[in-house]
Amino acid sequence: MSPVLGYWKDRCLAQSIRLLLAYKGVEYEDKQYEIGDPPDYDRTCWLSVKYKLELDFPNLPYYIDGDVKISQSVAILRYLGCRYGLEGGTEVERRRIDVLVNQAMDMEDQMLDVCYFNYDRKPQYLKELPRQIKQYCDFLGDRPWFAGETLTFADFLIYEFLDQHRVLDPTCLDAAPPLQRFITRLEALPPVREYMASPSFMTAPLFNKHSAYEIEQRAKKAAQKKK
Ligand SMILES: N[C@@H](CCC(=O)N[C@@H](CS)C(=O)NCC(=O)O)C(=O)O
Numbered sequence: 691m692s693p694v695l696g697y698w699k700d701r702c703l704a705q706s707i708r709l710l711l712a713y714k715g716v717e718y719e720d721k722q723y724e725i726g727d728p729p730d731y732d733r734t735c736w737l738s739v740k741y742k743l744e745l746d747f748p749n750l751p752y753y754i755d756g757d758v759k760i761s762q763s764v765a766i767l768r769y770l771g772c773r774y775g776l777e778g779g780t781e782v783e784r785r786r787i788d789v790l791v792n793q794a795m796d797m798e799d800q801m802l803d804v805c806y807f808n809y810d811r812k813p814q815y816l817k818e819l820p821r822q823i824k825q826y827c828d829f830l831g832d833r834p835w836f837a838g839e840t841l842t843f844a845d846f847l848i849y850e851f852l853d854q855h856r857v858l859d860p861t862c863l864d865a866a867p868p869l870q871r872f873i874t875r876l877e878a879l880p881p882v883r884e885y886m887a888s889p890s891f892m893t894a895p896l897f898n899k900h901s902a903y904e905i906e907q908r909a910k911k912a913a914q915k916k917k
Contacts, residue, residue, distance in 0.1 A: 693718040693755035695766075696743075698725060698736075700895045700904075702802075703763040704751045706850040708892075710767065710843055712885035714774045720890070723750070731900040764791055764847070771843030778844075783837035787844040790829065790836055794851050797822060801854070802897075809902035816859050826852070827866040834875060841879075849876045854896055858903075 695711065697704035699722040711718055726732030740748045749761040753769065760766055771777040778784040804815045826848070835841050836848055852869060855862050863869050876882060885891055897904050 691756075693753060694721050695719070695751060695753050696721045696723065697751040698723055698898050700898055701850070701854070701892055702897050703798075705892065706846040707751060707753070707763065707766055707770065709850065709882060709885070710770050710774075710776065710846040712891075713846070713879060713881045714770075714776075715881055716770075716774070725899050728899065728905075731898075764795060767791075767843040767847055776841060776843045778837045778842045779840045780838070783840060783842065786829075786837050787842055791844050791847060793825075794848055798851060801858075805858075805897055805903040806901040809906070812858075816862075819855065819859060819862050820865065823855075823862055823866050823869065827868050830868050830872055832868065834872075836872075845872075845876060849873065857896055 693716065695704060695707055695718055697707075708720060723733075723736040725736075726734075736750065743752065743754065743759065745752055745759050745761050747761050751763050751766060752759070752761045753766040754760075755769075755773075758769065760769060768777070778787050801815065804811045830836055833839070835845050837844060849872075852863065852873060863873070877886065895904050895907070899905075
């Protein structure tokens with residue numbers, strides 16, 4: 691049976707996993723749970739199966755590959771990295787991956803908090819973004835990939851992380867040519883390029899329907915329609 695990746699019908703924490711799986715040409719089921727419409731945002735489609743999947747810590751995303759049943763997005767990426775030779779070739783590379791992934795997930799948590807629950811803090815978050823982006827830029831330096839010479843699972847995580855920030859603020863990488871080159875390099879990998887051109891590639895929504903960000907997006911679309 692093909693592995694199953696379960697997540698909401700949006701990008702958020704699953705898109706980097708989808709990208710890695712596409713890069714490796716893994717056949718899998720991209721199981722997307724769709725939250726109900728406002729005002730209820732019914733989550734029954736997920737909650738009705740949440741505790742039946744034999745996950746130690748039931749959550750989304752999850753990945754089921756035979757006897758392997760895991761949640762936690764980074765654990766899934768790391769599992770896939772080890773399974774498909776994208777875990778870093780040296781001690782130094784693996785150390786860089788650890789630091790980077792933990793750092794990026796801290797920031798992702800902040801970004802999600804803003805985009806879901808504290809949207810009034812978005813201007814402040816974006817104001818502080820250049821300082822944060824510079825740190826990723828300096829960390830990459832002139833290496834081709836974030837760990838060093840080898841492409842690793844961390845690159846898929848950081849690619850998606852940067853791209854989500856680009857959606858929030860299209861100018862945020864303007865002062866970071868190394869990060870722009872990294873993005874171009876990853877997008878040019880043939881399986882990634884093919885995946886991005888395919889109908890199964892999701893560009894939106896970034897987040898779930900009940901997030902403040904997506905509520906704003908829908909309001910903007912509705913206002914444009916009225917014009
Ligand atoms: N640290 C977890 C966070 C998982 C999480 O918060 N998942 C959210 C979507 S972003 C969810 O709706 N989970 C389903 C649930 O809580 O039942 C990870 O990285 O996977």
